[in-house]
Amino acid sequence: MKWLITLGLSVGLSMGLQAGASAMTVEEFDVYKQPGLDKPVISFEDIRPLIEQHRQNPLFAFTKLGSSLQGTPIYQIKMGRGDTKVFAWSQMHGDEPTATAAVFDLLKYISDDAQSEWRDSWMEHITLYIIPMVNPDGAVANTRVNAQGIDINRDALALQSPEGRILMDAAKRIQPHYGFxxxxQNRFHAAGDAKNPATISLLAPAYNEARDINESRKRAMQLIAYIKPLIDAEIPNHLGRYDDTYSIRSFGDTFSSMGISTVLVEAGGHRGDDNRQVPRRLNFLMYVKWLDAIASGSYRNADLADHDAIPFNQRGMKDVVLSNVTLTLHNQPALVDVAFELDVYGTSGQARIDDIGDLSIFGGYHTFDAEGLHYKPGKAFELTESVQLTVDRYLALLRDGYSHFTGDAELLDNQTELPVLLNPQRRVPAEQLVRQRSATFLLSNEQGVQYAVVNGQVINTQTAEVLYPFGT
Ligand SMILES: [Zn+2]
Known part of the structure; x- marks a missing residue:
């Protein structure tokens, strides 16, 4: 029996972002934010009507470059009339849709006649080519790989995927000066040691093992240095630099070796932002600013020291960190931190204990100081007759030491909005915390059970407050 969990999903765009000098505010951005794309999975059916709409616009020339293995069209959108050629492609990994949304925000912005002066200013100098959604088969399946199981971004040399061939053919035909x-990237990357997620990470990929800097790569690094103040102003301490180890099979590195000044943009996690709307907006802002800077050449004044000052990504984030839990085994009390990994994208439905011990070097999307609270294993409440689970009844059960239910799901009438764990698929930890087991247990003090951790969410057993629904 599959059980469900209520995650209080919400989007954190109302957070206090400080706009940079030339950046638009969140409210201004909302005017250009393409509706319908604020969701965790974006497939071709989501963008098909937008493609149909924009292809009516004489500003844009649409070309069908070919089809994915399963027959979904892959389009190129061309705009502008300048000699400098800029090429951008999104969602080569099917489960990485944030930039696709930002690309359609950009098209909406360009389409607005109120922006005609702006668009003319760069379209005179630049011809922009965009392939949105290189991997539609992976997008609809919500997988990184294509329908052959091939990671297209490791297929730049072998070119055995139709999608990889389409991308390479486009690059050879366009011969762009710049590539985006x-x-x-996954949400566990931190921006250096700041204990914050790397909401944006950038890289000028290497073109050889020695990671030399030639003129082409230097331009890509300058584009990154140029954009750093914008990101720093918008989301201080959330910008990271991706590892520049040469990856000979990857498109970015291969394009770099073809003399294309290539910038890798990785949209990452952000607190309270399940659907990555914060990096979506930043992607959009970067595209606008980069178009201006390439058209004017102004980025060529950027100092590479600013590029080098961006901290490298670290594997430094956890979904939830409970700190200072007292764990007593063999009469030896110890203070431990406990991290959980949540099932944010609903693939397994199971939050698991990820780490135990000194986790002080990690940042958490959610953190909770459990000082004065003791680990206590939760008991299973076996369903033998029908139970009307009201909030009061549920809290009473949690305070009585139960943390989850087993038995016939039909017997449980959950009348609460609280997280409830029924027939857990992972084992619930018993006398001690165990990695990989269900993040389900109790926290108690002399007055009894104060909090219940139910599938990674912390419920106050007095007030019914859920302390850490993901998304707050
Ligand atoms: Zn990727």
Whole structure:
């Protein structure tokens, strides 16, 4: 029996972002934010109507470059009339849709006649080519790989995927001066040691093992240095630099070796932002600013020291960190931090204990100081007759030491909005915390059970407050 969990999903765009000098405010951005794309999975059916709409616009020339293995069209959108050629492609990894949304925000912005002066200013100098959604088969399946199971971004040399061939053919035909390789990175990357997620990470990929800097790569690094103040102003301490180890099979590195000044953009996690709307907006802002800077050449004044000052990504984030839990085994009390990994994208439905011990070097999307609270294993409440689970009844059960239910799901009438764990698929930890087991247990003090951790969410057993629904 599959059980469900209520995650209080919400989007954190109302947070206090400080706009940079030339950046638009969140409210201004909302005017250009393409509706319908604020969701965790974006497939071709989501963008098909937008493609149909924009292809009516004489500003844009649409070309079908070919089809994915499963027959979904892959389009190129061309705009502008300048000699400088800029090429951008998104969602080569099917489960990385953030930049695709930002690309359609950009098209909406360009389409607005109120922006005609702005668009003319760069379209005179630049011809922009965009392939949104290189991997539609992976997008609809919500997988990184294509329908052959091939990671297209390791297929730049072998070219055995139709999608990889389409991308390489486009690059050889266009011969762009600049390339923008648009991805998402997983949410556990931190921006240096700041204990914050790397909401944006950038990289000028190497073109050889020695990671030399030639003129082409230097331009890509200058584009990154140029954009750093914008990101720093918008989301201080959330900008990271991706590892520049040469990856000979990857498109970014291969394009670099072809003399294309290539920038890798990785959209990452942000607190309170499940659907990555914060990096979506930043992607959009970067595209606008980069178009201006390439058209004017102004980025060529950027100092590489600013590029080098961006901290490298670190594997430094956890979904939830409970600190200072007292864990007593063999009469030896110890203070431990406990990290959980949540099932944010609903693939397994299971939050698991990820780490135990001194986790002080990690940042958490959610953190909770459990000082004065003791680990206590939760008991299973076996369903033998029907139970009307009201909030009061549920809290009473939690305070009585139960943390989850087992038995016939039909017997449980959950009348609460609280997280409830029924027939857990992972084992619930018993006398001690165990990694990989269900993040389900109790926290108690002399007055009894104060909090219940139910599938990674912390419920106050007095007030019914859920302390850490993901998204707050
Ligand atoms: Zn990727």
């Amino acid at each position: 390789n648009l991805h998402d």
